[in-house]
Amino acid sequence: xTYVTEGNHGAVPAAEHNDAVAAGQTRAGLSGHGRFGPxxxxxxxxxxxxxxxxxxxxxxxxxxxxxxxxxLVPIVVGVGLVVLALAFLVRTTLVPDxxxxxxxxxxxxxxxxxxxxxxxxxLIVYAxxxxxxxxxxxxxxxxxxxxxxxxxxxxxxNVLVGVLxxxxxxxxxxxxxxxxxxxxxxEGVL
Amino acid sequence: MDIFIDLAxxxxxxxxxxxLLFAAIGVTVGTLVGVLPGIGPALTLALLLPLTYGFDPIGxxxxxxxxxxxSLYGGAITSILLNTPGEAGSVATAIDGYPMAKSGRxxxxxATAVMGSFTAGIISTLGLxxxxxxxxxxARNFQATDYFALMVLxxxxxxxxxxxxxxxxxxxxxxxxxxxxxxLDFLTGQQxxxxxxxxxxxxxxxxIVVIGLFAIGEALYGLAVLRKAKEExxxxxxxxxxxxxxxxxxxxxxxxxxLLGFIFGSMPTGGSEVPTFLSYNTExxxxxxxxxxxxxxxxxxxxxxxxxxxxxxxxxxxxLTLGIPTSxxxxxxxxxxxxxxxxxxxxxxDNSPELVWTLIxxxxxxxxxxxxxxxxxxxxWIKILDIPRALLYTMxxxxxxxxxxxxxxxxxxxxxACAIGIVGFFMRVYDFPVAPAIIGAIxxxxxxxxxxxxxxxxxxxxxxxxxxxxxxALLLLSVAILVVPPLLSKYIGRSxxxxxxxxxxxxxxxxx
Numbered sequence: 001x002t003y004v005t006e007g008n009h010g011a012v013p014a015a016e017h018n019d020a021v022a023a024g025q026t027r028a029g030l031s032g033h034g035r036f037g038p039x040x041x042x043x044x045x046x047x048x049x050x051x052x053x054x055x056x057x058x059x060x061x062x063x064x065x066x067x068x069x070x071x072l073v074p075i076v077v078g079v080g081l082v083v084l085a086l087a088f089l090v091r092t093t094l095v096p097d098x099x100x101x102x103x104x105x106x107x108x109x110x111x112x113x114x115x116x117x118x119x120x121x122x123l124i125v126y127a128x129x130x131x132x133x134x135x136x137x138x139x140x141x142x143x144x145x146x147x148x149x150x151x152x153x154x155x156x157x158n159v160l161v162g163v164l165x166x167x168x169x170x171x172x173x174x175x176x177x178x179x180x181x182x183x184x185x186x187e188g189v190l
Numbered sequence: 191m192d193i194f195i196d197l198a199x200x201x202x203x204x205x206x207x208x209x210l211l212f213a214a215i216g217v218t219v220g221t222l223v224g225v226l227p228g229i230g231p232a233l234t235l236a237l238l239l240p241l242t243y244g245f246d247p248i249g250x251x252x253x254x255x256x257x258x259x260x261s262l263y264g265g266a267i268t269s270i271l272l273n274t275p276g277e278a279g280s281v282a283t284a285i286d287g288y289p290m291a292k293s294g295r296x297x298x299x300x301a302t303a304v305m306g307s308f309t310a311g312i313i314s315t316l317g318l319x320x321x322x323x324x325x326x327x328x329a330r331n332f333q334a335t336d337y338f339a340l341m342v343l344x345x346x347x348x349x350x351x352x353x354x355x356x357x358x359x360x361x362x363x364x365x366x367x368x369x370x371x372x373x374l375d376f377l378t379g380q381q382x383x384x385x386x387x388x389x390x391x392x393x394x395x396x397x398i399v400v401i402g403l404f405a406i407g408e409a410l411y412g413l414a415v416l417r418k419a420k421e422e423x424x425x426x427x428x429x430x431x432x433x434x435x436x437x438x439x440x441x442x443x444x445x446x447x448x449l450l451g452f453i454f455g456s457m458p459t460g461g462s463e464v465p466t467f468l469s470y471n472t473e474x475x476x477x478x479x480x481x482x483x484x485x486x487x488x489x490x491x492x493x494x495x496x497x498x499x500x501x502x503x504x505x506x507x508x509x510l511t512l513g514i515p516t517s518x519x520x521x522x523x524x525x526x527x528x529x530x531x532x533x534x535x536x537x538x539x540d541n542s543p544e545l546v547w548t549l550i551x552x553x554x555x556x557x558x559x560x561x562x563x564x565x566x567x568x569x570x571w572i573k574i575l576d577i578p579r580a581l582l583y584t585m586x587x588x589x590x591x592x593x594x595x596x597x598x599x600x601x602x603x604x605x606x607a608c609a610i611g612i613v614g615f616f617m618r619v620y621d622f623p624v625a626p627a628i629i630g631a632i633x634x635x636x637x638x639x640x641x642x643x644x645x646x647x648x649x650x651x652x653x654x655x656x657x658x659x660x661x662x663a664l665l666l667l668s669v670a671i672l673v674v675p676p677l678l679s680k681y682i683g684r685s686x687x688x689x690x691x692x693x694x695x696x697x698x699x700x701x702x
Contacts (some may be wrong), residue, residue, distance in 0.1 A: 041620050045361060052368055055383055063380045067645035067652070070375035073638045074382055077371060077405050081364045087357050100355065100621060107619045109418075116414040120612055123406070123587060128602040130595065150413045151581035163582060169592065177244075178595050 038092040044084040053078035070156045134184020139166035200547030212249045213556045216256020224264020225574050228412045231261040232518040236400035237593045247530040252552045259502045263560050266303035271424050279462030279498040282470040286490030297430040303495040304564045310448030310496035311557035314503035317452045325511040327535035334644035339664035344458040344514050346668040349626045358622045366630025389602045396525050402457045402607040405590035407614020412583040440492040443473050447496030455504020461517035462501035469493035518625040521632045
């Protein structure tokens with residue numbers, strides 16, 4: 001049985017299993033990903049914070065910044081986010097946080113990026129397919145696809161689980177809980 | 191004493207067949223999700239929240255509380271046998287629990303964890319029984335400024351004491367506050383942060399945030415690290431019981447851990463991370479066997495596991511008496527209260543005594559149920575560890591989408607949840623704590639309400655926050671937590687990191 005070795009999760013997954021090279025890089029904090037990943041994250045956070053501050057100013061101009069007016073808390077949150085994002089950017093560039101760099105690079109080593117992006121893409125396709133295909137078909141297909149993308153090769157098991165799960169949820173929600181899930185192209189059959 | 195009469199009434203209710211069944215369902219589901227790696231109580235409650243409209247509030251809260259503390263029991267099994275602690279509170283358990291399992295003493299380690307959890311659960315529920323009415327009585331005199339200061343204190347302590355970086359914790363908190371502000375202003379009806387989208391007028395449902403951050407973020411992370419990770423489950427052999435020598439070593443750590451967990455849990459310091467490491471360090475310092483720590487000292491399992499479980503009842507004190515959640519799971523329980531239009535706070539004990547005391551009585555009953563379903567059936571729970579991970583995480587994604595979809599049947603909300611999930615994934619990679627975001631999103635609107643209420647009463651004069659002694663004391667305490675315990679948090683944080691690192695080095699050396 002290969003089940004148990006199929007995967008791992010936990011707060012301490014990465015450092016334990018890294019090969020020697022990755023572990024060495026982690027300790028020195030020199031991994032390219034470990035250095036640039038947090039910088040990119042900081043820039044994105046700063047951009048988001050800028051949008052929030054901009055909109056907070058707009059809210060305040062429209063409704064007022066006074067104690068009982070709608071602009072007070074948004075401007076506090078907007079300024080706070082920008083200041084914190086700048087502080088984080090400083091901690092990733094000028095005064096680098098070694099601890100974060102080490103953690104980020106070991107986490108980045110542990111992640112299989114193609115799996116992440118393909119599964120995330122499949123998830124969004126699944127969301128769009130729910131109504132046209134119907135809950136049962138879309139869910140069964142997604143379960144088979146996502147397990148395959150994550151490296152599972154137990155096709156028969158995954159297809160069985162996918163189809164049975166989708167059917168049970170659809171029938172249970174429709175007939176027991178009274179929640180309508182989309183029937184889609186199987187509308188007349190179920 | 192009134193408390194005993196109230197509690198007796200609570201027991202009379204809790205022993206009704208329906209509530210006994212609900213408690214049993216809650217603790218069983220809780221143990222299950224505790225055992226499953228990657229699924230925690232916060233995520234489970236978020237997924238179940240939309241399905242509870244059919245329950246009465248007491249029944250729903252008995253189930254939710256059961257899931258919360260049941261998951262703390264189940265988490266010990268995963269920590270000890272797999273060395274993959276599901277949440278911060280059970281990291282300390284794995285330090286000595288996993289080496290114990292490796293050397294063939296998994297049974298006593300599990301028995302210590304379960305019986306310690308039970309001891310601590312009873313101690314801390316007693317603490318809750320007697321402390322909560324006192325706090326509620328005190329809180330009757332609280333004014334808007336006090337509530338504002340208390341929530342600021344909760345924000346600060348959740349952010350500063352949990353996680354490793356104050357900056358990242360604060361970013362997470364402020365992002366949560368931003369999400370809480372989206373929608374119509376409650377006083378003037380002005381649109382805020384809606385960016386022209388009519389979908390956002392009613393705000394972002396907290397369930398979507400929780401499902402995105404916990405369910406989708408966690409499942410994406412689990413799937414993405416799957417191909418490169420290997421894990422080794424330790425088979426369990428021999429007795430699951432404690433012999434005389436072991437019993438002698440563990441009962442004091444149980445009591446100390448239980449007290450630490452309850453005391454730290456009931457302060458607004460955010461859950462179980464601080465008391466579990468405090469307990470571990472205490473046991474290590476005062477033990478006669480301190481050289482065994484890190485290699486399988488039974489006290490190192492007994493203390494932290496007791497502290498972890500006791501912190502649950504501690505967290506219930508500010509939640510029930512002040513309406514202030516100090517952990518992500520407590521925040522979701524608060525939103526369950528809000529679904530039923532019940533506002534936890536000092537009035538809860540006057541307005542809904544039946545609910546409060548039935549819930550507290552069910553905690554005693556639930557803990558007894560947990561020791562019964564955990565000790566004899568532990569081999570059954572271990573079987574669950576064999577669930578293939580790829581399938582497990584895929585199912586979490588499917589449940590997450592189902593949870594959002596059953597709320598609103600809206601594609602936009604499903605896509606928002608997916609986007610939040612991808613953010614949640616990167617928060618895990620770059621070590622941003624998730625709990626402050628949830629607590630910010632739930633408490634943010636309440637803080638704003640109290641702030642503006644206080645300022646309305648004072649006619650816009652900010653000095654009200656500096657004239658009431660209690661408010662000033664709470665705000666000063668918040669500042670102190672931000673400024674002083676970088677010392678404390680560094681001490682606890684560094685020593686815990688050091689412990690984990692040492693343990694990993696040891697394992698790397700052991701396994702070629």
